[in-house]
Amino acid sequence: MAKQRKQPIIRRSIAALLTAYYGVCGVPGARGYAFNEIVPDVRQPASISGGSACPVPSHQLIAPGSIAEQWSTVLGTNPVTIRTQDQTAAGRLNEIEQAITQSIAAWTGVSGTTLAPGTFAPVTRIAAQNACGSDGVNSICLDQADGAFTPGILAFTRVITADIIGARVGNGAAATQVGQILDADIYFGPSSSTITFATPAALASAPTSYDFESLLIHELGHTLGFSHSAVFAAMMYPFAPAPGTFSGSRPTTQKPDAPLGDDDRTGLRVLYPDPGDTVNVGAVSGRILPANPLSLPASPPGVTGIFGAHVVAVDSATGAVIGATLGGWSCVAPGPAHFDGSYGISRLAVGHSYQVYAEPLDNTVYPSLVSPATASLCRNPKTDAGWPPLQACVVPAVNTSFTTRTRPGL
């Protein structure tokens, strides 16, 4: 599958000054939305693999009611894991479920995507404590001990993706698309004396608790295929708001996606584009090249541009980070990926002016934190026995040793 690159239709300039500004002021690097990428298994027939070794982002199947989500009603009680305003047994569950429903609505409320409110089936309850597991059912568990928890981990989402059509998890439905997410379970840390969560209604009276809704919206982003973003205002920023506070704004009926940042919305539009959207159709693309090609790594061979640069689009009027990408590669069917310095930021609203800057991943975001978006771009005979050499590649190390400059004339 070819990675689509639209022609630039928005004013473009590489602003080294902005890079310097952010560096001096210490504002974290603005790694924008990123997706978990999967290389289809081209050892299988093209009818089920697509035949291309180009990476595809993990994604949910989009159809009415296609994403089901259940949640375990078993809650930690010693101490209370989730604080609620309503203390009755039924009231607690209703309050938590309302937060879950609102969290889903934050994502389905974004315009310009095919992820509509009806894409999620109504959430269901399950009385089992250990509802999370690789069974093909998306689950939220609030008091399930898991062998992966160690001190220092509050919550996580485990996502299972298929690399061919027909793969399945447990008794779940078989994948009908390459890159389809088959199971995504959200684990909140089980009972702890130091970590608790609170529903929006209870947060004001629980200043030491994390906002359950903010964390859940973030984790649901993983369920939809997102990796982390380094944009502060993004919900996919990897760190929850301080206890007693919440991310963004609370959702309203008029604006259910209020908690999300622009970067989240742009990412969602890229991942689930609405073909009927006429507003968010702008794109910026190009290549990041070194002044001296000899500075490029000799190994692996074939690297012709900077790999791993952050390329960020900033709205010139507001200064807001609208979207960003991890640049450095392109792919045309039948693949593999080429590390030629290409980047592309798409689904930008037309009628705006944007400034674009590039920065190395050596400030507040390090290559290890973006490994899900970089390490999985290639497969080869060493990683996968029998992989066809002509569709094989090796991901180069993220280049963090370049300095951006404005090219004369831009």
Next chain:
Amino acid sequence: MSYVQRRRFLWILFLGGLALLAIAASATTLSRLKLEDLAQESTAVARLRCLGTTSRWEQGEIWTEATFEIVQREKGALSGIVTVRLLGGSVGHLHSRVEEVPAFHTGEEVYLFLWGHEGEPYQVLGWSQGTFRIKRNPQSGLEIVTQDSASSAVFDPHAKTFRRGGIRHLPVAIFREKLHKALRQENQ
């Protein structure tokens, strides 16, 4: 863009930057483990060289086991080959992923803070927080250490605040000094 527009744009960025810096004192889904905490909570600490990884289904989940040879033991009774268990991995046509779980490559050298029970595979304490990768400068031979979570502002549940920090670009010798100091504090 005119000079006036450019100045206005930079002012907006500046003010936005100040606002963001204020927000930066916020939290994370990880709870902060300082080097002293890692030293205290860990079962073992060592410089390790990755020998390889394998993934398999176990108790309904895909787990990856990474095996390491010991380069230098710093804490705990480690011997022979060390096995570390990590949630996620790839088996058949299924790819299981969890953000912040470290991935290792054959030949890579790391300092790991290990957590677990004797006789069972270890886990990496705090995932990205307990992972310190070693990079060697091919020209100078200098080895530097960077913590996977070094870029992260993480929440300190004791101080009830978020802190930035971690170890980045630290020469191995200095890192070991800090590590030994943390381990001595643990024994006091």
